[in-house]
Amino acid sequence: MIRRVASRRVGHNGVVMKRMLLTPVLLCSLAWASVAPTVAQDAAPDAYTPASGDASVDRHLADINEYASRYPAAFADEMARYYAVPRAYVEAMQQQPDWTAGDIFMACALAQIVGQPCRAVVREWSRDHEGGWKAVAARLQAEPGSAPYRRLRSALDATYRRWDRPAPASEK
Numbered sequence: 001m002i003r004r005v006a007s008r009r010v011g012h013n014g015v016v017m018k019r020m021l022l023t024p025v026l027l028c029s030l031a032w033a034s035v036a037p038t039v040a041q042d043a044a045p046d047a048y049t050p051a052s053g054d055a056s057v058d059r060h061l062a063d064i065n066e067y068a069s070r071y072p073a074a075f076a077d078e079m080a081r082y083y084a085v086p087r088a089y090v091e092a093m094q095q096q097p098d099w100t101a102g103d104i105f106m107a108c109a110l111a112q113i114v115g116q117p118c119r120a121v122v123r124e125w126s127r128d129h130e131g132g133w134k135a136v137a138a139r140l141q142a143e144p145g146s147a148p149y150r151r152l153r154s155a156l157d158a159t160y161r162r163w164d165r166p167a168p169a170s171e172k
Helices: 002-043 055-070 072-083 087-094 101-114 118-127 132-139 147-163
Strands: none
Touching: 055 072, 055 101, 055 147, 072 087, 072 101, 072 147, 087 101, 087 118, 101 118, 101 132, 101 147, 118 132, 132 147
């Protein structure tokens, strides 16, 4: 009986020793797991930045990206029905790696507001978008604060009402 108790203690001590060695490894792993997403987000060079010149519009465009990633057909329907863009064109644009749904929305909504076809604004953006959507809108005489830009904001609001989707909250 004494022999069994002694062997159990040795076994128990062996387990305790293993636990003592594994604890720092597990703690480091847990710490890295909580930090890794933040590091990845901070280092993400391709974070969406439409640079429209209007923080509210930027939040809407980023949110449209999220919406369209979940409901690509509904997004294409919206663009075809309310922004006079052929559905096939929107679907083709959604397949382009350099175009996001927010950019597609901005191009087609802006085109409608300034009385041009969506393809013309897509070409304008593709030609030069160094200054973001703010610069493209300015070249189309629809800079932030102008009457056409206010109509763009109204178009965003109308789209969100049709989607029965709340507007993105402002960051504080």
